[in-house]
Amino acid sequence: MHMKKQKKLGCDWFQGYFFAKPKILENAKYEPSQMAVLKLYNLLMQDVNIDEIAKEFEVNHEITVQLLQFINSGSFSFRNKISSIHHVLTLVGRIPLGQWLMLMIYSKSVSKDKKSPLMLMVKHRTELMESILTALEPNVRSNMLGEAYFVGVLSLIDTVFGVELEILLAQMNISQEVREAILNEKGTLGEIFKLVKDIEKFDSYAVDVFEKKHTLDRGSIEQIVFQAMQDVNSFEKPQ
Numbered sequence: 001m002h003m004k005k006q007k008k009l010g011c012d013w014f015q016g017y018f019f020a021k022p023k024i025l026e027n028a029k030y031e032p033s034q035m036a037v038l039k040l041y042n043l044l045m046q047d048v049n050i051d052e053i054a055k056e057f058e059v060n061h062e063i064t065v066q067l068l069q070f071i072n073s074g075s076f077s078f079r080n081k082i083s084s085i086h087h088v089l090t091l092v093g094r095i096p097l098g099q100w101l102m103l104m105i106y107s108k109s110v111s112k113d114k115k116s117p118l119m120l121m122v123k124h125r126t127e128l129m130e131s132i133l134t135a136l137e138p139n140v141r142s143n144m145l146g147e148a149y150f151v152g153v154l155s156l157i158d159t160v161f162g163v164e165l166e167i168l169l170a171q172m173n174i175s176q177e178v179r180e181a182i183l184n185e186k187g188t189l190g191e192i193f194k195l196v197k198d199i200e201k202f203d204s205y206a207v208d209v210f211e212k213k214h215t216l217d218r219g220s221i222e223q224i225v226f227q228a229m230q231d232v233n234s235f236e237k238p239q
Helices: 003-008 032-045 050-058 061-075 085-092 094-107 117-136 142-154 157-161 165-170 176-184 187-200 204-213 220-236
Strands: none
Touching (some): 032 050, 032 094, 050 061, 050 085, 061 094, 085 094, 094 142, 094 157, 142 176, 176 187, 187 220
């Protein structure tokens, strides 16, 4: 329907593309290295001895090279030079490395382009999950922010592997809060995750209800969404 006809019918608002023209997400197969990434993630989250984790990295040369590139990308600033994978694991920490590994799975999927539509959608979801949680709880602890991040980053992992989400999550060492949020929209994280999906559907009524329920200023979620879109657009631009 053309916009002129819509105006005659009394429409005041018009929906356009969110980021850009929609693209169909296809992933006919996944690379064996993605399973290696998943294994490494589980080792990190299961408090396995750091020596064992370092050995697993060392037998996955491609992942190790990408890890070193990540360390040298400017995201970190260490006083001493990196001497080994063991050293990297000690300095960076398990949760940041786990987050990086999950993003690596997405960056390897869908297309050879690092900034694939799926990668951008995951980036947007994680930005919203963390920002909305912070708006609700300004003094939120870092571990809960980490869980909010994982809800966003794991919510589309079934698209990568072509396996039901519930089956994949059962194979991963994640908290019950994260699992329940993704699968059943339960708890604070689940409520935020539902809102994120409502935002993706342009459901302004759901946003209004959420703001009123949590006594947030009217339009505060809109500002968070706008900032997240800016961050994603910045991420998408060639470096």
